[in-house]
Amino acid sequence: MEVKVEARKHWEHVYESRPSDTVSWYQPHALRSLDLIRRVAPGPDAHVLDVGAGASTLVDDLLGAGMTQLSVLDISVSALRVARERLGARAQAVRWIEGDITTVPLEPGSVDVWHDRAVFHFLTEPAERAAYVEQVRRAVRPGGHVIVAAFGPDGPLQCSGLPVVRYAPGELHAQFGDAFELVEHQSEDHRTPGGAVQHFVYCVCVMH
Secondary structure, three states, X not given: OHHHHHHHHHXXXXXXXXXXXXXXXXXXXXXXXXXXXXXXXXXXXXXXXXXXXXXXXXXXXXXXXXXXXXXXXXXXXHHHHHHHHXXXXXXXXXXXXXXXXXXXXXXXXXXXXXXXXXXXHHOOOHHHHHHHHHHHHHHEEEEEEEXXXXXXXXXXXXXXXXXXXXXXXXHHHHOOOOOEEEEEEEEEEEEOOXXXXXXXXXXXXXXX
């Protein structure tokens, strides 16, 4: 419990002390994520859960693409507030969930597309990763898709002052097990607002 409290304090401090467009993971538009979600979503009414979304603009672009069932989850209330204020009246069309992804209650079989860019690599303990995968297994419907992006083999060893785990595509997929069929993987060199380049690996799986 203490670890989770400290994690929440850490991310609250990040979003309270810095503009959201200056954090290292900021993207003006999450184009790769948007493309992957649109390709695997069964339709505009598919339920998309964006995990650890922070103040990401992905929800803006998903709304702009006509998606009607969007949930945004983050451990930081401040991050969610930034996103809601940016969206204005459109925020009412989104379900906002404040909580830790390894413990927050999620409705079984309710998610068509699970999206996570840059949360999973912060789970450095096997027990945390196991709890995360169990959440995915519970929440995603059979036939639903899971999109997870994490730092690749050439990515940084730390992010936001915290240690991370780096993955090759096969290693990332292996964390989820045989119930998840790897459909494709992609690499991305993300340029941070400060000009550094971070290597990401994206894995797209379908859950059986």
